[in-house]
């Protein structure tokens with residue numbers, strides 16, 4: 001049965017009061033709230049109830065082109081500001097986010113579905129990228145290269161790439177934007193953002209704060225759209241004024257955007273899909289591994305690109321690990337993100353439910369045992385689920401489920417499990433638990449992913465480089481490396497000395 005055919009079991013909830021001045025129902029171009037005379041609108045729904053939150057003008061390629069021109073005009077002055085000026089503004093934006101954390105979190109929960117405490121956590125995480133990159137803005141050092149020619153001197157300087165087109169998903173409506181915008185603005189770039197159609201209000205609230213703290217007109221622009229996603233994406237990728245595309249989302253869309261960007265040879269940053277392995281060796285601290293998988297797997301109700309998708313557990317600890325995990329998961333409470341009893345919110349939409357349902361049905365048909373959950377509960381709610389005795393023939397082994405399903409695969413030897421973990425075109429994150437120091441180095445070096453969590457299930461922060469290898473993408477966000485993705489290195493050879 002299609003997910004849409006079932007009514008949600010959450011039919012009503014009290015929506016907390018939100019500061020109306022942060023709830024914007026227009027596009028944001030050149031520091032103006034505008035519908036650009038666009039008469040078409042799209043509707044944003046609360047994923048827990050499918051009730052309407054609001055409507056927004058549906059921007060198209062014409063409006064995007066105008067936003068790009070505005071960003072290009074703003075680049076002329078913004079790129080000439082000092083690192084210290086950009087530092088001061090980004091830190092003001094950071095503080096404004098933290099001062100408005102509750103309202104930003106309310107908007108985020110309403111449109112994304114994650115629980116209010118989780119949304120508050122995301123707002124703080126999102127804000128941290130403005131703090132971090134504000135502090136990096138003053139550290140975009142060049143180099144002096146020892147000369148091999150008398151009378152010539154060599155230096156490099158770093159310069160902002162120009163206007164950046166930013167396309168982000170719905171699963172982290174604030175953090176996926178700030179991780180890019182923080183770096184772009186710190187580098188001296190200006191941006192045009194197309195947020196996820198499901199979660200545009202968080203993006204627009206951030207823009208309101210940008211305006212309040214004095215980010216100059218045209219530096220940040222937002223073009224919300226639903227029906228014209230492909231056209232807006234194409235405009236950003238093909239317009240020669242845009243010098244870089246920074247995308248977070250699925251690998252399929254990432255490949256399309258990269259090919260569209262090739263005509264104008266843009267720089268690209270691609271944060272794409274994953275299929276994370278989480279390995280529990282029999283020398284692990286099993287209690288710690290259970291705690292870690294709960295946090296890693298069920299973050300955002302499993303709709304997190306770095307969430308474990310395949311959980312490999314060594315035979316000697318399989319029974320203990322699976323029993324303890326199932327006990328924990330049975331205690332989860334699904335419901336509206338505004339309900340204080342809720343531990344896990346809904347999936348984003350019926351497409352998400354259909355994928356999770358098909359993965360669970362496929363696994364069960366092929367012999368998996370359901371240790372917890374396993375059922376669609378109506379609307380966009382799926383029970384947090386633990387599946388045991390998974391095999392490599394099941395869909396979950398090769399496809400990212402992006403939902404609340406912990407799929408346990410038994411294994412015997414270290415060499416087998418490393419080969420299994422790497423048997424995927426994706427390479428975003430992986431995790432393992434072991435108390436053997438030699439094994440920790442060995443396995444961490446062998447796993448083909450951009451990020452590895454050893455004895456931990458949570459790895460993301462503004463301080464550390466986020467990004468994948470293989471078909472999980474290109475580039476690194478956050479950390480000391482994040483600014484480089486938004487800058488060109490210029491080599492200057494000074495002769496006549």
Ligand SMILES: NC(=O)c1ccc[n+]([C@@H]2O[C@H](COP(=O)([O-])OP(=O)(O)OC[C@H]3O[C@@H](n4cnc5c(N)ncnc54)[C@H](O)[C@@H]3O)[C@@H](O)[C@H]2O)c1
Pocket residue numbers: 167168169170171176194195196197229230231232233234248249250251253254256257270271272273274304305306400402428468472473
């Ligand atoms: N690596 C990361 O940092 C990261 C972070 C979050 C999500 N993801 C991945 O994103 C996927 C889930 O998100 P999703 O389903 O929203 O992904 P998606 O690729 O469908 O959508 C992401 C964004 O791309 C836009 N988009 C879709 N088609 C487009 C087109 N033709 N042209 C231009 N833009 C287009 C969407 O409107 C949205 O804004 C998962 O695979 C997940 O792993 C990766």
Ligand SMILES: O=CCCC(=O)O
Pocket residue numbers: 171172175303304305306460466
């Ligand atoms: O979903 C992907 C991003 C989540 C994170 O930054 O940890």
